[in-house]
Amino acid sequence: MNDNAGAVVRVGLGERHKRIESFEPGAAKPALYPEWGKTPYHRVDAARYISAEHVDLEAERLWPYIWQAACREEELPETGDFLEYKITDQSIILVRTASGAIKGYFNACPHRGTQLAKGCGHITQFVCPFHGWRWSLDGINRYVHDRVEFPDLTDEELRLPEAAVEIWGGFVFVRLSSTGPTLAEYLEPVAKDLAPYRIEDYRIKSWRTIVLGANWKVALEAFEEAYHSMGSHPQTMKGNCDVNCSYDTYGPHSRLTAPIGMPSARFKGRVKEQEVLETAIDNLLDIGLADDAERRGLEQLREIPLAEGQTTRALFQEMAHARLKDFLPDIPIDRHMEDWNYTLFPNLTFNLLPGSIFGFIARPNGGDPDSCIFDVIVLAHPAGEEWPAVERELVTDPDHDWGVVAAQDFSNMELVQQGLHQRTTKFTRLASYQEKRIVNRIAHIDRYYEMYAERRSDDR
Ligand code: FES
Ligand SMILES: [Fe+2]
Incomplete structure (x- = not known):
């Protein structure tokens, strides 16, 4: 292992037990979601995540060639x-x-x-x-x-x-x-779709780096589907919908869109709007985007009953639009409270709401297939305010406060990585639609394996 390697930090394993107790199963009706189950499930070889051979293949044929x-x-x-x-x-x-x-x-x-x-x-x-x-x-x-x-x-x-x-x-x-291609060529058409968000104007609110006990792909895959919401984040589901989501691929890149500020369709409309509001506030506070003033504002919303017929989603959309419309004039009001989760191939994944980003970059940790260097990045549009420059932080404390949802995600990763090592785990089995982004990354890594089977003589 080279000097890139750092010691793994074990995060939030305690959260796992809490959430299993609150597990509330409920299947969405497949008939409502026509894309689901239309193709066979996908298999990905476990070796992709645990073998030194793939660490070497990626080092030789992937990492030098991607942006x-x-x-x-x-x-x-x-x-x-x-x-x-x-x-x-x-x-x-x-x-x-x-x-x-x-x-x-x-x-x-x-x-x-x-x-x-x-x-x-x-x-x-x-x-x-x-x-x-x-x-x-x-x-x-x-x-x-x-x-x-x-x-x-x-x-x-x-x-x-x-x-x-x-x-x-x-x-x-x-x-x-x-x-290789220019960055603009590489990012098409994603860059064009994202232009109205003006991400270039966002500033760092926090940049924390941690070494996690999972392959870099396992770590990113934890954020690329909402299928795990029921199992991993049941406390969020009255304020975030895991069902009415779309999954799209754009060449090697991909996107999940997920509506927030509304309950999961699995509840079939049986959630009171005031409960939706409370959960949506909890979810927003948990991400850690809000500063003190915004926190106070969100907490105050709990005290004010919603008007007859008023929805949480519409309320938050109006508030966000009013705050940002002068800075992001090309974003329509109904885009607010839409979490667009993008992956820019291969290793930048971010949740994008108008004016804010909660994102992740994962890299191999030296030559170790079982750990990765993981950046947790919060960006926001300053909306006319001045912020001090923010220094990056290396997190080595296992009890660091990541928020409940992130800790739940992190705690899954090490369990996945260790399970992938078992003799019986030959491959993973991925949902035909909701997990297709994961398959897409692997397929495109394979393309790089093929394209760069030999190093070109004119390359450095
Ligand atoms: S190795 Fe740099 S000057 Fe000699
Ligand atoms: Fe998650």
Whole structure:
């Protein structure tokens, strides 16, 4: 395992018992949901999640070729600000240059390979700690000690080798390979659909990183279907619907849309609207998006009975629209209280509501198939307010407060990972419609395995 590896933090296992006691089964009528069950269930080999072979295949044929979100642009505000992004055994230094552009350099000295920077911070130039060679922030060599000793070394060889860097929605994306589609081509048509949300204007409310005891794909899959709501989050179901959801794929990317502020259709209309309101407030508070003032506002709503015929969903839609309409004018009122959960292939998944994002990035933890580095990211539109810059936090406390729903999700992951190792678990069995996004990722990873079976000679 390389220095990417961190110790696994075991999260929220206690929550599991609470939720099993409150389990309330109820099947939705398949006839109401015509997409369900129209194709055979899918099988995915357990080896995809637990074998060293697949860790290696992904490291060789997937991670170098995809665009991956490394940080937010706001994390590098000034010329010389840098941040190290690690994926498998590769390290890229992202730095804001004098022109304002962000560049990414492979973290290795062209002399004898020494890494040039670690973590994050501020520099005016790169200085190799071994023999003191130097580069400008643009990657151009400015000094070689006893240059005469390298008579045939060209300026081009002396440049710091670059990774591709592009920005979308305020996320800084990196691609290691020198060949491949532009970020805009890679993200179509998702980027166009998301344009009205103006994600580039959102700012970090929190960025917490934890090492979880599950493969990076297992971790992300926990958020890509609402099918687990009944089993894992029964306390949310009077305020979030797990049934009237749509699941779509766009090439390798995918989306789940889920209505919130309304009860699960499994209750067949037998929930009082005041209960819907209370649950929706609990659900919103649990995500941890709300600041103190918003928390107080939500708590106050509990005290005010809904008017005759008024719905929780309409109430929240009106409130959110009133707060954000000047900043997000192209988002219609009925889009508020729609959770659009996107996956940008392969490893950024986020729940998007107008003006806010609750998202996750998962990466392999060194060479270990059984753990991953997991970023939990909360972004929001400042809506005219000024916020202080937020520092990333590495969470190592197993009792850290993630909110009940996230802790329930995290606690599943390790159970899944360990179950996948059992001799009898040859493959998983995935619902034909509600779990199709999971299958889609695996299918597209296979495409990368095929496309990059051999490294091109003109690639770096
Ligand atoms: S290894 Fe960097 S200057 Fe020698
Ligand atoms: Fe969940």
